[in-house]
Amino acid sequence: MTTLTKRVITKKPEVLAPAGTLEKLKTAIRYGADAVFIGGNAYGLRSRAGNFTYEEMAEGVAFAREYNAKVYVAANMVAHEGDTEGAGDFFRTMRDIGIDAVIVSDPALIEICAMEAEGLPIHLSTQASATNYETLNFWKSEGLERVVLAREVSMEEIKEIRQKTDVEIEAFIHGAMCISYSGRCTLSNHMADRDANRGGCTQSCRWKYGLFELDEAAERTSLLGGGESGDMEEAFSMSAVDMAMIRYIPELVENGVDSLKIEGRMKSIHYVSTVANVYRQAIDAYCADPDNYVFNQEWEDELWKVAQRELSSGFYYGIPSEDEQLFGKPRKIPAYSFIGQVLAYDDETKIATIQQRNVFGQGDAIEFYGPGFTHFEQTIEEMWNEDDEPIDRAPNAMMIVKMRVLQPVRPYDMMRKQR
C-alpha cells in the first residue's frame, strides 16, 4: 500500500514523570519528560518522598519553563478535621509560583482550591478511583481540567471514556501499583496506626499473611498451601508485580490519552532518567510515523535495568492473575547500579569528568546513557582523581573522577554497571 502523505500525530500525549527532589525534576525534564509531578510539604500522600519547599518549587518551575515543560503538585491527601487549615494559602502560593496544576482527590480540598485559587487548574488524583465516563463528566462539570484514571480501568474502557468525555485523561503507564482501588485501603491505619490516605502507607499489602478458616467452635484450620517446590508453605500475599506499558504505546496514543504517567516519586534519578528516556523515544517514534512504527526491544530491555519487580500490563488487558502476583521466591532481575554522572567532557583528550555516585574501579564493564536514548558500553581503563593522580578505584561518594571514554559524552549523561 502506498500513501501520498505520511500520517503524523501532532498532538502527542504528555510524558509525565515523578520528581521527588529538585535534582530529579531537572533530570526527568532533561531526559524527555513533558511534565513532572512533585509534592509540597503539605497535603500530599508521600510524606517521606523528599517534598519541595516553595523556593525549590519556584526554581523547578523556572527550569521547566526553559524546556517548555510543566510542573504539577500532588496535594492528594484525604483530609481529616483540621488538615485543610491553610490550604487556601497553599493553593494560592502554588498558583503564584507558576505551578501548572494541582493533583487533588479530596472534594474538600478541590473546593478550597477552586474558591480560593481561581485560575489554578485542578487534576483529579487517581486516589479518587475514577473508573467510568460519567465520573469524568461530573468532574468536568465541576471545572476540573483533567482526571487521572484509576489503574483498574482497561484499554477498552479508556476507548469508550474518550468517546464520551472531553476532559483530559491521564493514565498510569509505568511503575508500582496499589493493590486496592486507590484510596479504598486502610490496612496501614488498622495495622500500624498510620493513615494511608494522609501519607502514612506502610505497604501492608506487600506483607506475608496467614490464611485460615474458622469452624463453628472457632477452631482454626490453616489453608496455606505448598509453594512451587511443594515442600515449603507459601504465605498469602497480595503483592503484585509492577506495570510497564512500553509495548502498548500505539493504543494509548490512538485512544486519546492526554498524559502518560510514570509512578515513583521515591525513586532515584537513575530510575527517572531511564524511564522518561524510554517512553520519550517510543512516543516520538510512534507519533512521527504511526503507520510504519516498529516496537524496539531495546526500550523494554532498558526498563528492566531499573525494575524493582517484574513488569506487566496491569489491568489494561484483563484482571491480573496469580502470574502477576509475587508468590514464591523473588525471581531474579538483573540489577544495575547507578555509579556516576558526567559533569564535563573534553573532545580533544576524550576524557570525561564524572561525579561518583557508587563505587566503581578499573576493569569494570560500564554503560553510559544520555537524553535522546544514546548508549554505549565500555570497560574502565585509565582513571584519575580530581588532582589528576592515577587511581584504580573510586570509593568515595560524590568524588570527582576523570576517565577516558570510547565515545563522546555530555554533561548529565549517566553511568551504570551491572551488579
Place this chain on the structure above:
Amino acid sequence: MIELIATAESLGQAEKLLENVDTLYIGEDEFGLRLPASFSRAEQKEMIRLAHDAGRKVTVAVNALFHNDRIQAVLPYLEFLAEAGADAVTVGDPGVIHLMAQHGLQLPYLYDAQTMVTSANQVNFWAKRGAVGAVLARELTKEELLQISRQAIVPVEVLVYGATCIHQSKRPLVQNYFNYVGEAAAGQERTLFLSEPKKEDTHYSIYEDRNGTHIFATNDVSLAGQLDVLHEGGLLRWKLDGLFTKGDTFVRIAKQFNEARKLLEADLWTMVSAGWLQQEIQQHHPVGRSLDEGFFVKNPEDIA
C-alpha cells in the same frame, strides 16, 4: 431522634428487624458493596413494601465503584428504585450523582465513599450537590466524629455495630492465591481469614465477589459503651451491619440497640445500662469474631 439502620439478609429477618429499627439497608451486589445478601428486584420491591407497611424506611446500596458497563446499567436500576419507592440510596461514585442530576431522578442520596469520607467539609461538598446525608469512614476518632457532627450541614451516619472493610481490590486475591498453590478456591464463602505476620491472633475476614476482594478489620466494631457520647454529640444515625452476624442473632442485637436507644431518649441511660448492653452484644456476637471500639477511642495525634 435516633435512627437505627440495619442490613437485612432475608424477608423473614427483615420482618423481625422492622420491630426494632427504623430503616432497612439492602441492595444487590451488582450495585451495592458488601451486603449480607444480594436481592432480586422482586425481593427489593417486596422489602420496600414490607418496610413501608410497618411505617419504616428502606435505603438501598448503590455505593459500588462503577466501571463503564455498570454506569450504563445503573440508571435503569435507579429508575426502578424510584418507582419502587426506595426512600434513599447510598452513593460513592460521582458518576452516579452526575447521572441522577442529568436525568432529574427524584431519589434522595447519602454520600458513601467508604474510607474517603473523613471531614465535614467533604460531607458538605456533597450536601451542596444534593446529598441528604453521608456515611462516615470508620477510621475516625471520637474527637473527629464530634467535630464533623457539629459542622456537617446534613446528618451523618456512624457504624455502631458490625464489620469494617479496610481494603477493596479489583484483583481476585483469594482465587489467585489458591491458583498459585494449586488448590481449589473456597469461592464466595465468607469464612476465610488472614492473620498478620507475627500477630497470629489477628483474624481479618476476606472474601471475593463481583466487586473484587474485600478485607475487614480484625475486630468488629461495637460502640455499645459509647452511645451516650454519640447521642449527646448529635450523631444520631446508627448503622448496624449484619454482614457476619446472621439470622436471629443479628435481630437480637438490633433489639438490644433499640432498647438502648429508648433508654437514652428517655434520659434513663446509665453506666449500668451501658455495661448491660456491652455484655449482651458480646454474648450474641459470633464465636471467633472479636469486638472493640475501633478508631472511636484512638487519639487523633497517634495516627501518623
